[in-house]
Every structure is written in C-alpha cells, then in structure tokens.
Amino acid sequence: MSNPVADAARKHPPPEGHVYTYGTAGFRTKADVLDSVLTRVGLIAALRSRKLGGRYVGVMITASHNPPQDNGVKLVEPMGDMLEESWEAISTEMANQTSPEAVSEYYQCVAEEQKIDLSKPANVIVARDTRASGARLLGCLVDGLKAAGAEYRDFGFLTTPQLHYMVRCFNTADTPDAYGVPTEAGYYEKFSAAFKKAMGSNKPNGGLTVDCANGVGGPKLNELIKYLHVTETGLEISVVNDNVVKPEALNVDCGADYVKTNQRAPPTSKTGPGDRCCSLDGDADRVVYYFKDDQNVFRLLDGDRIATLVASFFGDLVRTSGLADQIKIGVVQTAYANGAATDYVEKNLRLPVTCTPTGVKYLHHAAQKLDIGVYFEANGHGTAIFSHSTLNAIKNYKPKSPSEAENLEILRACIDLINQAVGDALSDFLLVEVVLAHKRWGPQEWLATYTDLPNRLLKVLVSDRTIFKTTDAERKLTSPEGVQGQIDKEVQKFRQGRSFARASGTEDAVRVYAEAATKAEAEDLARKVAEIVK
Ligand code: 16G
Ligand code: ZN
The missing domain is CATH 3.30.310.50 (Alpha-D-phosphohexomutase, C-terminal domain)
Structure with missing residues (x-):
C-alpha cells in the first residue's frame, strides 16, 4: 500500500544522532541539518490546521537574527499567535522520529489522539526570509505538506510579521473582525493609511535611517515606502543595509541584535548627531532605535524605551479621548528590562508592570489579559495589543468635545497601525515616529525621560x-x-x-x-x- 507520509520522510532523512527541540522561536539550528525537520513540520502544520477545523496556519522559515548559515522554522496559529504549547511538544516528538515508518506511525497516532479526521481539508500559508538555504528548505516543507494532503499557499519572501498578518487575514476574511486584505499590497496599504491618519497634521522632525540587517526587511521596507508618500507625511526614510543579493551579509555587523548586544551603531553608519536611526533584525520582527548625542556618544533606545514611549502616549490618548475610566493600560516586561524603565512605568506613568519569562509568547499571553497591553522585550521584540472589549469601547465611544473626537481618531488610527497579530518592526517604528511627531520630541527628549541603570x-x-x-x-x-x-x-x-x-x-x-x-x-x-x- 502506498504511504506518502513515509515516502516524504524517506526522501529527507535526519542526520544521525541529532536531537531537535521546538524552542522559544521554533526549530532553529544550522541550516544543513534541517531538511528532515521541515518535512515533518509540513506534516504537523497539516495536522494542526485539521485540528482547528481547516483554519489557516502559518509556517515561517527563518532564523531571525542568527548567522547566515543558520535557519529555522516556526508555526503560526490562526490569529497570528505563536504555536500552542502542547503542540510544541508534538512538533518536537515528530522532528525526532528517525525512520520513515516511525514518522508515519506518529502522524497517525497524533491524528488518533487529537481526534483529527485526516480526510478533512488542511490549509497552510508559507513564507521565508532571504537566507540561501531557504529555497531548499521550502522544498522539504512542501514535500511534507503534499504528503499530508494539505492545500498550501507560498508567499515567497515575507517578513515574519507579514506572514502572521496573512494568516490572520485569511482566517478573519468575511467576518466582522476582518483584519485586512491578505496580499502584500494589502499589508502596505493598511499600515501606510493608518500611519497617515495617526500622524494627523503632525510632521516628523528630520529623517529616519533604517538599518535592515541585510535581511528581508530591506526589500519590504522599500516597497512600504512607496505607499508612505513622503510628500504627504514628510517622513524621509533612508534605507541602509538592504543588500539581500549577498545572503552571507545577513545580520553581519548590522541589525537590531548587533546594535543591542554591542551597544553601538553598525560600523557602516554615517549619520550625524541627533539623527534618528533604527535597526531591524533579519526577519523584521525586532526594532531598536539609537542616535549619537551632541558629544558624538552612541545612545540606545531599546525595547524598554519603545514600551515606555508607547505606553505614555496611549495613556495620554485614552485620557484625552475621555476613555480613562473604561480602559486600563499595562506594560509587560521580562527580567531583562532595565530597572530604571520598570521604575519609570510604575512611578511616573503610574501603570502596572507584569514580568514574564523570556520569549514573545509569554509576554503576548500576559498582555492579552489587559485592556491595552504594551509588551516589549529589551531586545526590541514587541507590540501593543487591545482586548476585544477595549476595541469595542473605542469603536462605540461618542466623543463629548471636538478635542475628544480628534484624539479618538488618532487612537483608532493607532490600533490599525499596530500589527495586532505579532510584534512587527515596520509597524513598530512607524508607531514610534507617530508618537515622537505628536510629542514634538527628538531622540534626546525621548532619552531624557529616565536614565538607564548601567x-x-x-x-x-x-x-x-x-x-x-x-x-x-x-x-x-x-x-x-x-x-x-x-x-x-x-x-x-x-x-x-x-x-x-x-x-x-x-x-x-x-x-x-x-x-x-x-x-x-x-x-x-x-x-x-x-x-x-x-
Ligand atoms: C527567541 C525569542 C526572543 C527571545 C530570545 C531569547 C521569540 C519569537 N523569540 O529569539 O523573544 O528574546 O529567544 O533568547 O519568542 P535566549 O533564550 O537565548 O536568551
Ligand atoms: Zn526576528
């Protein structure tokens, strides 16, 4: 009898003795030992979609800020969340099955235990970053998806948050919660329109230099810029380190991780004192800001700073739109948050702080418990999310004055500007630009809010x-x-x-x-x- 699952596993055997773990960011290791994992992830993605009644799940092939020779893969839940924890264990177990027969048996066993009807449709959305190994790994993944009889759409190159966006769009299409048009153009249109609205009549003070880590964020940002219309918004963006033709340059001496870890600008940086700069990581889900002060000293504005900036802005907006007694804001951090940032949030902004373990999923889950949850890791992963009832309150509120109406409009635009599916470096930096423009702040004023503890x-x-x-x-x-x-x-x-x-x-x-x-x-x-x- 033919057994396509075993056949696919046979085509991509694992290297001997390698043990895989679905960790905080999926499977991630040297790209040359990942073929078998990708095929097995294809099988898991199909099972997961079927378990969820055929809803779309996502598979992203990326190793984020890691070196060019690494790669990785992670699964995305229908609303754009990270994979549910019990399925991390299932994925790990599947990845560590060695013989083709064992893979096929485990596949059947998961179906049985989870009461999954294997004849039902499975829908999977796939994308990858710009690593050289991506095309080969995609092939391995597709072999798994086909063996499991899944329908899949391959979006080619996307940033990780764009993939999360697509997944959420597909699953909410034709519902009252429709998230957006599930195309790349749809993504750019949504976020650029929200940016223009959120800016209002404010103009940014000077240009912004964006270091794209020579990753997928580069070409995507260049595309987004076409929709941002500098003549309208006044936001002049210079894109640097956007060379994806040379995959060996990815994350090398540039990017968010380089800047945060080394506490210095990429050596290629040519900006002058007071110029705003930010760096994305290799799959554009992390961003940190920085600038040189008038003494030419490098100053970092990391994830903690973005969180405090955004939380204070939302605090103001909620108050000035008349919603303060209905909506409570909270900030979620990890142990890596600078003590001075935690202090500033609690004492100056007077907002509660929750601390969670490291890893986006923990912060995200904690933030989901809040009306408006602002969460950022110090390394620049993060976003702000709004609860259902908060969204409704903001949607239905009838402003009592022209000023309330104006602020409410900005708050509504900010909701659209934030990628609710996951932290998104492109949408995050646009939000920072909005806040700075509204506050009429340069990086120096932002830095002056508190002093980081060494x-x-x-x-x-x-x-x-x-x-x-x-x-x-x-x-x-x-x-x-x-x-x-x-x-x-x-x-x-x-x-x-x-x-x-x-x-x-x-x-x-x-x-x-x-x-x-x-x-x-x-x-x-x-x-x-x-x-x-x-
Ligand atoms: C992963 C996590 C990141 C975390 C980092 C910590 C996601 C998407 N990524 O990259 O949030 O900061 O791990 O690494 O959750 P560590 O455990 O090696 O310190
Ligand atoms: Zn990343």
Missing part, C-alpha cells in the same frame, strides 16, 4: 544548562541548590544591584544579567555571578 550581560558556558531551573519569571534560580542564595549575597553588596541567571532557550549557555549604580559595579557583579554559576 548593566552587563554575560554568556557563561556550562557543562549542562538544563540543571538551571528558574521561578518568578526567571528572576530566581531554584536549581542547582544553593546557587540563588550565593547570588543574593553578592547582589546585596552592590548599590542598586540586581542580577539573575537563566539557561538560554536558543543557545547552549547560561546568561547572566546584572545591573548596578555604576558601569564598573554592574560589570563586577555580572562577573561574580558568572563565577557562581560556572
């Missing part, structure tokens, strides 16, 4: 990172025993000291973060804690 991040190589278990949103270690006690003792010796250690979800290492009153103390504390966990 901090240091270290990567510690350990023999087994899995023994490092945490609690309290990764801020405390529960294992190995006694280690947290030693860290606490060290921290106490430092002025404004705070430190934590956690196992990385993407690399074989433990990360140590420390902050303190001065740079020297932060470095010293980080080194001491690194010694403890070593």
